[in-house]
Amino acid sequence: MPELPEVETVRAGLELLLGQGVVIRELVLQRGDLRAPIPRELPQTLRGATITGIRRRAKYLLFDTTQGILLSHLGMTGTWRLAPPGDERSHDHCYLHLADGRRLAFRDPRRFGLLDLVQPGSEASHPRLKDLGPEPLDETGFTVDHLLASCRGRRQALKPVIMDQQVVVGVGNIYAQEALFRAGIRPTRAAGRMKRAEAIVLVGHIRTVLAEAIAAGGSTISDFRQAGGDGGYFQHHFQVYDRAGQPCAVCGTCLTGAVVGGRGTTWCRRCQR
Structure with a gap:
């Protein structure tokens, strides 16, 4: 999607x-x-x-x-x-x-x-718009305090929490995995266990990954096309998404794949804690 x-x-x-x-x-x-x-x-x-x-x-x-x-x-x-x-x-x-x-x-x-x-x-x-969370690129809406408050006390894995459109909008399966990898946080970590220092890093990487993907015209996995008919190019920069079983681009460890929150998920057991 x-x-x-x-x-x-x-x-x-x-x-x-x-x-x-x-x-x-x-x-x-x-x-x-x-x-x-x-x-x-x-x-x-x-x-x-x-x-x-x-x-x-x-x-x-x-x-x-x-x-x-x-x-x-x-x-x-x-x-x-x-x-x-x-x-x-x-x-x-x-x-x-x-x-x-x-x-x-x-x-x-x-x-x-x-x-x-x-x-x-x-x-x-409007029923499709009224319950949406803040925009991730909005520094006044999507803040570290907002993310920590949304995670506080939650045992749910962190990845589906940052994909929750009431927590922050627009972060789907691809970019959640890529941001968590850059932040060094396992997608299976209980959301409530995230520390402030980690949240600061994660918020920054969510913004960076999304901005880089926009600059690359998005990611074309199968069907996505821009309005002019071209595909996106950010898929050439994936570090973990859809790479389970391949070596980590940073440390060379074989990447782990599993279903987290109902979605296929890949991470590095060495780089992500």
Whole structure:
């Protein structure tokens, strides 16, 4: 599933492709079989709306318009692309016909994605947004004190805690493993046992790993594509993710793999304590 760097890469790409002040001439729903029903009023509400900006919140894309917000989640295989006439593909769920003649398409073969409408003024109370934690790159929201408070007294393994979207958003399986490796902390460590000095290091590495992944255009494991169609490149810098049984890039120890919090996880028994 695309994580924060992949979604941020798509957001930036769409912003660059669309430019400023683009008007939605018509929104056409091709099929409605995503994980949640697409609101029936979406085409009518956004007809004639001007896109004033594209934001990211957690793993969601928010198309700000003069008539409401188009909320999108990429799920496992969702993509947005410019689709000129003749570029119709199976599993295209939605077409945004723009007033300048271009067409934007949302495609999701595995159908875990989402298209929803957020009415003006209701973003803070929207059920998919209201319980989200702080952004990891926000130094005033995601702090060492916040992380320690979220971990205090918890026997749960640390890795699923930092993947909890109510604790901090956007840190998925890939980047949780990479940040924990750099911080020298085992993903199986009980969250409540983390010391302040370790939390300081971990918060810093979460930010660094995410920033490096954004700069590399995200990670393409199988399906992820940027808005322009290119893949990401951060997968070439993985130190532990999906490398169980291979030597540690730092010490040469055979990396350990196990399921932690329901997700495949890799770590180094020597480098991570």
